[in-house]
Amino acid sequence: MRTVSQASPVTHNKKKSVFRKFTCFDWVLLLCLSIYALIILYPFYNALLVSIVPNTVYVRHRGLMLFPPEISFDAYAYTFRSSIIWTGYRNTLLITAGGVAYNMLLTVFLGYAFTKPIPGSRLFKFLIVFTMYFSGGLVPFYLLVKSLRLTNTLWAMILPTGINVMYMLVISSYFETLPASLEESAKLDGSGDFSTLFRIVLPLSLPLLATFTLYYAVDRWNEWYYAMLFARSTKNWPLQYVLRTIIQDANFLAQNYVPGQEAPDIKGDAIKMSAAIVSMAPILCLYPLLQKYFLTGLTLGAVKE
């Protein structure tokens, strides 16, 4: 049984006979895991259904709907014509691009410097890990950002994100596993510390960097919390915050409708779900392609211990 899940030459011969060797246990397992996969998928399928079935049909429907009895893309058209979705997209792209660059730069620098036995590094590390254990709380943080005059700017959604300590520690422990001889020989060739980092260390860590770039990107893409605290005017709202407002009140879109056009008579649910699907589209598209990096998790650091 075991050999099948390992990628060895033996697997190939055995693979054909896998189903013949299936025991009752295997079928039950397969069934359970498949049902759970359906449970995970159903809410998404349901959202898609709600967004494409005309509301009049949806409201009258009784029982489980598995296939759309009628299809209309009015809700999407409505969502796409609302200007606030587009400013939301723009803001989120800016936050994601700027935020990830800022996050990765800080994280990589810190993680790399911590691999060096420089005086004071243990104290710095302690001070940084301490922030995972104790914080000032919501109100002092809010007053700080306000006093920095970041309120109602996109910076309020970028600058406070800085470094995720867990990510930094994993990256740092990975750097530590790289052979020291490579860095030493680069140094003998007259390479400075910065160019050693960029020319030797980072190219050797590309899969790791890809993983954490992705995690940071997802974190920034999903930004709504700082917007809730700090973004006053709708022109600074990121997509998730726009979505949040729409989900709480679908009429909100109507207020931001392009003037000169009459809002069509679609009721809330379809609009909410079309907005949800539009906002999740990029993650949905990238996820299957980059699943290798997404599924790494934080095990990169944990496995070695």
Add this chain to the structure above:
Amino acid sequence: MQVSRATKRRRLLRRIWANRWFYVMLLPGLCYFAVFKYAPLYGIQLAFKDYVLAGIEASPWNNFAHFRYMLFEQGFVPAFRNTLVISGMRILLGFPFPILLALFLDELVLPKYRRTVQTIYTFPHFLSWVLLAGLLQNLLGASGMVRKVAMLFSPQASETWNLLYDNDAYRWILVFTDIWKEAGWGAIIYLASIAGVDRSLYEAATIDGANRWQRIWSVTLPSIAPMIAIQFILRVGAAMEGGFDQVINTYTPPVYDKGDILDTYIYRLSFVRTSGVNLGFTTAVGLFKNVINFILLLMANSLTRALGQKTIL
């Protein structure tokens, strides 16, 4: 040989100078922590002051009035209780689930299919609670699928029937939707741990005539027990976190009674209330929460260390 103080200092300075570029690399990160993590600690003094608009320094001290008032504020005790109850339910139900999932996934002998379902399980982890709250409305809300199905069986599923407004159901909804979102992600660490188990143990068990259940029970589980223990301790250490993102996006006034946790309580009292906002009081509640949180984390930390595991602090 005695090295004089001056020489020592010179050596240290030389070492610092030799590593100067590493300090330059440290600088932006340290600045970030100083500004966004340490500067707010200064504002904690508000917990002991009556906040006035002129600022933190201008606010007068109030002799622990906020802490004395806390027990009498009508929302505080329920919020504290809810935080602990919801956290407890999450640990009881949500903690074993990823382990089970990892064991099941590991036993599945179809590698490609396994990969596919695992990809599906992990997907919700990467979405925000904002979005998932929307999906939940469509399942459990007034026009949701659950109600449409329920109406087939009972005419009582009337127009106002909405599980998200139901005080009895709300906590369960929180716990199960959190499992739905995070279990796949949580299973990854156990899967990695299982992958690290010595294969010869399984072969030996098979030769001794163990069937698959027995192999799971007496090889896999004991092998990953240390990992389970560590994860459990860390989970309990985070008991003061009731899941702000999830609650704030899914709760409504009808379920404040059972669903309001300390974090949402602090947020609402600080920013949503239109009158009687007292930032000093909410800072005090935040401090109360953070101190308990800190103590729990320290205990968790020393426990993990006692188990012989590397800890980060």
